[in-house]
Amino acid sequence: MKSxxxxxxxxxxxxxxxxxxxIHLLGLCPALAVTNTVANSLAMGLATFxxxxxxxxxxxxxxxxxxxxxRISAYILIIATFVTIADLVLAAVVPEIxxxxxxxxxxxxxxxxxxxxxEAFASKRPxxxxxxxxxxxxxxxxxxxxxxxxxRELLGNGTLLGYSVFGAGFEPWIIMILPPGGFLTxxxxxxxxxxxxxxxxxxxxxxxxxxxxxxxxxxx
Amino acid sequence: MSDxxxxxxxxxxxxxxxxxxxxxWSVTGSLVPIVAAAAYxxxxxxxxxxxxxxxxxxxxxxxxxxxxxxxxxxxxxxxxLLGLCxxxxxxxxxxxxxxxxxxxxxxLIFGGLGQNVFNPALLGRAFLQAAFPTAITTWPAxxxxxxxxxxxxxxxxxxxxxxxxxxxxxxxxxxxxxxxxTPVGDLFMGSTAGSVGETAALLILLGGAYLAIKxxxxxxxxxxxxxxxxxxxxxxxxxxxxxxxxLFMLFSGGLMLGAVYMAxxxxxxxxxxxxxxxxxxxxxxxxxxIRVWGGLPEGVMYAILLMNAMVPFINQATQPRVFGRSGxxxxxx
Numbered sequence: 001m002k003s004x005x006x007x008x009x010x011x012x013x014x015x016x017x018x019x020x021x022x023i024h025l026l027g028l029c030p031a032l033a034v035t036n037t038v039a040n041s042l043a044m045g046l047a048t049f050x051x052x053x054x055x056x057x058x059x060x061x062x063x064x065x066x067x068x069x070x071r072i073s074a075y076i077l078i079i080a081t082f083v084t085i086a087d088l089v090l091a092a093v094v095p096e097i098x099x100x101x102x103x104x105x106x107x108x109x110x111x112x113x114x115x116x117x118x119e120a121f122a123s124k125r126p127x128x129x130x131x132x133x134x135x136x137x138x139x140x141x142x143x144x145x146x147x148x149x150x151x152r153e154l155l156g157n158g159t160l161l162g163y164s165v166f167g168a169g170f171e172p173w174i175i176m177i178l179p180p181g182g183f184l185t186x187x188x189x190x191x192x193x194x195x196x197x198x199x200x201x202x203x204x205x206x207x208x209x210x211x212x213x214x215x216x217x218x219x220x
Numbered sequence: 221m222s223d224x225x226x227x228x229x230x231x232x233x234x235x236x237x238x239x240x241x242x243x244x245w246s247v248t249g250s251l252v253p254i255v256a257a258a259a260y261x262x263x264x265x266x267x268x269x270x271x272x273x274x275x276x277x278x279x280x281x282x283x284x285x286x287x288x289x290x291x292x293x294x295x296x297x298x299x300x301l302l303g304l305c306x307x308x309x310x311x312x313x314x315x316x317x318x319x320x321x322x323x324x325x326x327x328l329i330f331g332g333l334g335q336n337v338f339n340p341a342l343l344g345r346a347f348l349q350a351a352f353p354t355a356i357t358t359w360p361a362x363x364x365x366x367x368x369x370x371x372x373x374x375x376x377x378x379x380x381x382x383x384x385x386x387x388x389x390x391x392x393x394x395x396x397x398x399x400x401x402t403p404v405g406d407l408f409m410g411s412t413a414g415s416v417g418e419t420a421a422l423l424i425l426l427g428g429a430y431l432a433i434k435x436x437x438x439x440x441x442x443x444x445x446x447x448x449x450x451x452x453x454x455x456x457x458x459x460x461x462x463x464x465x466x467l468f469m470l471f472s473g474g475l476m477l478g479a480v481y482m483a484x485x486x487x488x489x490x491x492x493x494x495x496x497x498x499x500x501x502x503x504x505x506x507x508x509x510i511r512v513w514g515g516l517p518e519g520v521m522y523a524i525l526l527m528n529a530m531v532p533f534i535n536q537a538t539q540p541r542v543f544g545r546s547g548x549x550x551x552x553x
Contacts (some may be wrong), residue, residue: 166378
């Protein structure tokens, strides 16, 4: 990624190369729990996007004023503020989805992905870069949620966003809308990602990235 | 190695003839009478379900497994065993999916034969049970002509089966929900409703005896399961005679097939003799607990899968004492 500028890289990194769910394995609780339909995944993805963006901007803005010793509590307070806003907005606009998501909206507060971006990025970077990073990471999370939600709703209910795909005779795979379906779907995605990365990077690159200089580039 | 007189290898130097390939194909051979009985009781449908499950298992092994791993026959056994524990009226695409899931997620994902934690056939069945709870508990009645299908075997993939088959409650279902017992003679010969291969207790016992005499399965495991189930249900019946008796418990449902062919899977059962006893007793106790107090009429599948998860701990706890050392590993002499 040497050709991309820093700003471009901040934006696109979180979408795929460092996708929070599929690569970093962060934010798995909502990714496993509420992805049983596309609508739920979309609502959760957008709510998380909003919380991430809001708290990244605030944390980055006030990074000089947050004492190092209590920074985690400060981040959590900021995140919780935006979660409360998201909770109330969802309850007012889409009460049915709000009911379906239940406690998992409140649990966005403890989404490791959000806290991780504050600690690792927003608290050390200018506001503009924090905004780009939050955008990329938020979109990456949304994409992962929608990927899981589509597969699970398609197989578990035969529909996508409520529209029937296979017709009336479809036999739903009940397991896909139950918790095991979440683990299965995520596992298959991770399997595919690992296979794909192993193919694209190749043995040479893997040797080069080996940490601590244990194995260096093979003599060519 | 061109000159056999100077073959230099590490011990053992005397080897039995039993290779993985030979054991696996012997097990497959011992399943032939059970498949034949399934065809006798449930007609063409039984063969279709078994064939579909086997095709799913074998194709998955062929596509994703290591090259040549089909030859050891283990994928075929998984497929046949899965087919034997499905109802005859099941659509073939579901059986195929179960076989593919069992091999893919039950075995290959762990690294292939010998690496898996859970019995692949039972994992495939557990997946089908969770995915299609209605289809897998629609039991056709035994008997009838060979060519008459026992359900919508040819339902299109992903589509629901039309439900016009003659169904009947299984003996365990009758016991659980209507408190009606079934004559043990029928259970023994197999002319009851149930999964295609689980009903003929006699043939399963004969196949198991053959494998036990050939020492291809550990006789301690099925014996421990039978004794535990008989003892626990005997005690329960003695306390309250509304509980099913030992003979009914032994010969109904999937206990015979599970105890002889699934629990004894050499990969997913303990390696030590004491471990085999513990494993068998655990399976038997869980079967009785699930059948008597659980919400499901049958519990053999979950009992074996749960005990599969315990096997690494059982192995660790029952390691034999090293010669010359005391129980805590200290050198005594």
